[in-house]
Amino acid sequence: MTDIPHLTVVNHPLVQHKLTLMREKDTPTAVFRQLLREISQFLAYEVTRNLEMETKRIETPIQPMDAPTLAGRKLALISILRAGNGLLDGMLELIPSARVGFVGLYRDEETLQPVQYYFKVPDALDERMVIAVDPMLATGNSSVAAIDLLKKAGAKNIRFLCLLAAPEGVARMKEAHPDVPIVTASVDSHLNDNGYIVPGLGDAGDRMFGTK
Numbered sequence: 001m002t003d004i005p006h007l008t009v010v011n012h013p014l015v016q017h018k019l020t021l022m023r024e025k026d027t028p029t030a031v032f033r034q035l036l037r038e039i040s041q042f043l044a045y046e047v048t049r050n051l052e053m054e055t056k057r058i059e060t061p062i063q064p065m066d067a068p069t070l071a072g073r074k075l076a077l078i079s080i081l082r083a084g085n086g087l088l089d090g091m092l093e094l095i096p097s098a099r100v101g102f103v104g105l106y107r108d109e110e111t112l113q114p115v116q117y118y119f120k121v122p123d124a125l126d127e128r129m130v131i132a133v134d135p136m137l138a139t140g141n142s143s144v145a146a147i148d149l150l151k152k153a154g155a156k157n158i159r160f161l162c163l164l165a166a167p168e169g170v171a172r173m174k175e176a177h178p179d180v181p182i183v184t185a186s187v188d189s190h191l192n193d194n195g196y197i198v199p200g201l202g203d204a205g206d207r208m209f210g211t212k
């Protein structure tokens with residue numbers, strides 16, 4: 001059960017400005033990585049907007065009060081490797097107590113099907129809000145596969161956070177996982193014949209890590 005919409009596009013001016021810088025093909029690797037880290041914190045703010053709260057008795061220098069605090073077992077952040085790590089670091093700065101998991105997937109360039117190579121997630125996933133992160137939602141094959149694996153591992157309350165989405169990927173996620181809200185900075189125009197997001201920003205992992 002969730003009370004946020006299936007799709008949230010964060011169109012805050014600072015996010016959109018930083019995203020434009022990231023899209024530019026000549027933006028250097030170090031700047032690209034730093035911008036992704038910054039945007040991840042705005043996206044994290046949205047995706048955690050209605051986290052469950054409880055109150056705790058504290059004393060301010062003036063008087064005691066019942067103050068809001070995050071409730072119970074909290075979050076698991078799941079990075080979809082490799083590019084997900086570019087979102088993870090900034091999010092952990094905001095939510096240092098989150099547990100962290102990794103799903104290793106790469107997209108076969110011919111078939112556009114995901115190939116799994118790693119899976120390690122925190123315990124008690126069923127008691128946590130699980131936020132899967134990957135900068136790119138293109139065909140949706142990778143995110144659907146990652147969320148299939150997380151559900152198999154027990155996750156029940158899952159959200160998906162990405163930087164850029166294609167309409168095709170959003171539709172695929174809605175069909176396969178209608179219970180998983182998506183938070184993104186943009187839904188772009190379409191996918192090209194190679195499965196890349198148009199206009200997009202190219203290959204997020206390669207741009208972030210300086211490969212290729």
Ligand SMILES: O=P(O)(O)OC[C@H]1O[C@H](OP(=O)(O)OP(=O)(O)O)[C@H](O)[C@@H]1O
Pocket residue numbers: 080081082083084105106107108112114134135136137138139140141142143169195203204205206
């Ligand atoms: O929606 P899809 O069509 O599945 O495409 C999106 C996936 O492709 C990219 O990963 P890639 O396979 O390039 O791996 P990487 O993170 O190691 O670069 C991206 O980070 C997503 O995981």
Ligand SMILES: O=c1cc[nH]c(=O)[nH]1
Pocket residue numbers: 136138195196197198200201202203204205
């Ligand atoms: O445009 C795209 C599509 C998939 N993966 C990327 O990194 N970029």
Ligand SMILES: [Mg+2]
Pocket residue numbers: 083203204205206
């Ligand atoms: Mg890649």
